[in-house]
Amino acid sequence: MMGRSLLLADVHGNLRALEAVLNDAASHGGFDRILMLGDLVGYGPEPDECVELLREHPLIAVAGNHDLGAAGRADLGRFNPDAAIACEWCSRRLSISSLRFLEDLPLRHVEAGLLLVHGSPRDPIWEYMVSPYIAAQNLAHCAEKHCLVGHTHQPAIYSMTGSSVEVVSSSVALDGRLAVNPGSVGQPRDGDPRAAYAMLDIARNVVTFHRVVYDVGATADAIVHQGLPRSLAQRLHTGY
Ligand code: ZN
Numbered sequence: 001m002m003g004r005s006l007l008l009a010d011v012h013g014n015l016r017a018l019e020a021v022l023n024d025a026a027s028h029g030g031f032d033r034i035l036m037l038g039d040l041v042g043y044g045p046e047p048d049e050c051v052e053l054l055r056e057h058p059l060i061a062v063a064g065n066h067d068l069g070a071a072g073r074a075d076l077g078r079f080n081p082d083a084a085i086a087c088e089w090c091s092r093r094l095s096i097s098s099l100r101f102l103e104d105l106p107l108r109h110v111e112a113g114l115l116l117v118h119g120s121p122r123d124p125i126w127e128y129m130v131s132p133y134i135a136a137q138n139l140a141h142c143a144e145k146h147c148l149v150g151h152t153h154q155p156a157i158y159s160m161t162g163s164s165v166e167v168v169s170s171s172v173a174l175d176g177r178l179a180v181n182p183g184s185v186g187q188p189r190d191g192d193p194r195a196a197y198a199m200l201d202i203a204r205n206v207v208t209f210h211r212v213v214y215d216v217g218a219t220a221d222a223i224v225h226q227g228l229p230r231s232l233a234q235r236l237h238t239g240y
Contacts (some may be wrong), residue, residue, distance in 0.1 A: 003027065007182040007198040007207075009118070011054070011148025012066065013090070014186025014236075017195040018053060020214035021185050025197065028210070033057070035109075035200070037150035037182070038064025038118030042083060043232050044186050045222035046092045051081040051098040063105035064118040064150065065125050070094060071102040074125070082229040089172065089228060107203050110137035113202075119151045128145030128152050135179045136162030147179040148200075154190040155183030155198065171208045180207055186219075187232075193239035208237075 009228040011018050025031050034057050040054050041047035054061070068074035069087035076084040093169070094102070107124040109116040120127035120134065121141035129135055129149050135158035138147070142160065159165040172178075183196025190196075194211040201207070220233035 003201065003203045004031045004146075004175070005200040005202070006031035006034045007037065007148060007200050008034055008054075008185050009182050010035070010039040010064070010153050010184035010186060011041075011044075011050050012039055012184070012186035013041045013047035013050050014195075014219050015044075015046035015049045015053070016219050017186045017212075018050050019215045020209075020212045021195050021197045022053070024212040025199065028221065030039070031198075031199065034059045034061075035116055035148060036061035037116060037148055038062050038105075039066045039150060040064070040185075041070050041090045041094070042066025043228075045219065045226045045228065048094050048098050050186075051094070051101060060109055060116065061105055062116050062118055063107055063110050063125070066090075067102045067105055068125065071099055073103065076209075078126070081225065082231055085155065086228055086232065089226070110144060113145045115142050115147045117149055118145070120149060121147055129158065129179055129181065130154075130156075132158045132162055132164055134158075135160050138179070139177070142177075142179075145177055146174065147177075149179055149181050152181060153184035153188055154181065155196050156181045157207065170210075173204055174202075174205045174207060178207075182209070186188050187236065188239045189235075191239050193237060 070090035117124035182198035
């Protein structure tokens with residue numbers, strides 16, 4: 001059993017944010033492996049670099065909607081216009097090796113006690129797990145004790161039995177059956193522009209949430225420089 005798993009989601013091609021998170025995690029006790037909950041690419045200006053950097057580490061990853069969009073496995077008509085433009089841009093920008101890697105990502109990963117999906121257990125790609133109610137509706141679709149999700153870009157922790165769980169405190173014991181969302185590395189949407197990640201420490205039975213400052217302005221400039229929609233640069237400054 002791996003001791004410390006670094007939980008990442010929604011990196012979205014933001015290399016500066018990813019580097020800041022990896023450095024912060026390394027300097028706070030390190031990690032044995034990365035559990036990546038989808039959307040490695042899309043929106044951000046360095047998709048290929050992010051895929052390559054993640055692949056340098058022990059990595060278990062599942063597919064997000066943007067990964068499938070960039071790899072030609074999802075209908076771009078389901079994306080908002082800016083997201084669809086970014087998916088098309090990614091398809092052209094990614095190396096063959098990175099495209100193959102995204103193409104081959106599973107929709108789910110199951111191991112002892114854990115289910116990894118991007119969206120939710122019953123709809124691994126598209127459903128947003130945004131409330132204890134939705135988490136409870138997914139209980140029957142998750143045979144594992146805990147479920148790890150991304151997609152909403154907001155750090156959160158929900159009880160899958162529908163009882164309320166404190167949403168985002170810095171450290172939460174893994175009691176009961178929980179759905180954990182580490183928040184987004186590359187495009188946070190909770191009003192805090194800092195990169196988000198979580199650390200799952202199975203040995204200590206605890207998950208901790210972290211935020212890290214990175215050079216938002218430089219990533220925003222790179223988005224504009226690449227000719228991607230300006231709104232994708234602007235939203236990074238406010239964290240929405
Ligand atoms: Zn996303």
